[in-house]
Amino acid sequence: MSGPMRKILLTTFGLILFAAAPADAADDVFVAGVEPSQRPASAPRLMVAMHSQAWYVQAVRGVVAPYPQSLFFLDNQGDWYTPFNRPGMPAPYDMRGWHKSK
Numbered sequence: 001m002s003g004p005m006r007k008i009l010l011t012t013f014g015l016i017l018f019a020a021a022p023a024d025a026a027d028d029v030f031v032a033g034v035e036p037s038q039r040p041a042s043a044p045r046l047m048v049a050m051h052s053q054a055w056y057v058q059a060v061r062g063v064v065a066p067y068p069q070s071l072f073f074l075d076n077q078g079d080w081y082t083p084f085n086r087p088g089m090p091a092p093y094d095m096r097g098w099h100k101s102k
Contacts (some may be wrong), residue, residue: 049078055085061098062096062097
């Protein structure tokens with residue numbers, strides 16, 4: 001085996017060993033699980049989501065009161081991502097006017 005090829009192989013092998021070395025216990029990071037379809041019993045749970053008045057104002061921005069019954073899902077909306085309270089596509093699909101220039 002030639003010199004340069006040997007250096008490349010040894011360097012690659014060294015990097016693989018370094019990457020596979022176990023981390024210190026102080027560096028452990030909580031992982032909620034490796035099975036996406038099952039939430040581990042020990043994983044932390046958020047039991048209550050509290051939304052401020054400003055959150056509700058932003059969520060119904062562009063909708064005229066009285067608000068339709070279909071928006072009452074906001075009362076049960078947790079803290080997970082929802083595209084409903086973020087600007088979507090620009091005109092002509094911007095029914096709530098979030099992309100209008102000021």
